[in-house]
Amino acid sequence: MDSKSAQHQEHQPGREAPMYPAPDYMPLYPGSGRLEGKVAIITGGDSGIGRAVSVLFAREGAKVVIVYLEEEEDAEKARDLIEGEGSEALLIAGDVGDPDFCKAVAERVIKTFGRIDILVNNAAEQHVREDLEDLDAEAMKRVFDTNIYGYFYMIQAVIGHLKENARIINTASIVAYRGHPELVDYAMTKGAIVALTRSLAVRLADRKILVNAVAPGPIWTPLIPASFPPDKVERFGTETPLGRPGQPNEVAPAYLLLASEDGRYITGQTIHVNGGEFPSS
Incomplete structure (x- = not known):
């Protein structure tokens, strides 16, 4: 990150295409068929x-x-990248805060591919609230609709299609453990995600479905310039022990561990990828 990183986007959850420097998303090593x-x-x-x-x-x-949600350019780029890896991609646009949409997603996936093995709940939004008075009920509801209800709706939609050894992986956050003074509602949802993960892991253990979470620290994603003013974006992540924000491809391997056979004895846990911060568990 250098001085060019001072930037801001008005649209949530943000778009990757205009970010500078561009986030690093490509895998760091060859695949092995996991x-x-x-x-x-x-x-x-x-x-x-x-x-x-x-x-x-x-x-x-x-x-x-x-x-x-609606970021067509980013989605098409992701499709190109997936197909460039020799795999197949299916793009579905819509709001995970709508339970009917989540049901439609599951139905379309089954119709297209015939199975669902892994659900990664990752969609999120956050808004800086300078004053608690800004946290009106409707604004808070919108964050909960995306960040926690959306996770639950997707789980409800796929649960009947999951078989033994399926995986559910939820994206939590370091703020679930240490809080954030300007992201109170966002932190509330991330704390709820940790509780959801632990409860669901116990509930689904007899079906041999594993449920875990990843709690990223400061990672350079579109949500950052879409949330914070340019001066804070410029300093983003510099207060970690490693002195920089993380890149998306430095977090992704935690999800692969939990999705693959390497993670077959892990459930109800949260993996912290945060540049050296030590949140309370």
Whole structure:
């Protein structure tokens, strides 16, 4: 990150195409077939962490379904990247805060690919609230609709299609553990995601379906310039022990661990990828 990184986007959840420097999303190593034959749904898979996970999963052999809100350019780029890895991509645009849309996603995936093996709940939005008075009920509801209800609706939609050894991976955040003074509602949803992950892991253990979470720290994604003013974007991530923000392709391997056979004895857990911060568990 250099001085050119001072930037801002007005649209949530942000677009990757105009970011500078561009986030690093390409996998860091050759694939080894760890997800061969699998079908993965990734919400928010068009950009940021979701894009990095999508491309990595494709490199490891999975067919990838990208669920996104409306960022067509980012989604088409992600499709090109997945197909460039020799895999298949399905793009589905819509709002995960709508339970009927989530049901339609699951039905379309089954119709197209015949199975669902992995669900990555990753779509999110956040808004800086300088004053608690700005946190009106409707604004807070919108964040909850995307960040926690959207996760639950997607789980409800796919749960009947998941078989033994299926995986659900939720994107939490470091703010679920240490909070954030200007992202109170966002932090609330991320805390709820941790509780959802732990509860669902116990509930689904007898079906041998594994449920885990990844809690990223400061990662350079479109959500950052779409959330913070340019001066804060410019300094983003510099206060971590490693002194820089992380890149999406530095988080994606945690999702691969949890999605693959390497993670077959992990459930109800959260992997922290945050540049050296030590949140309370």
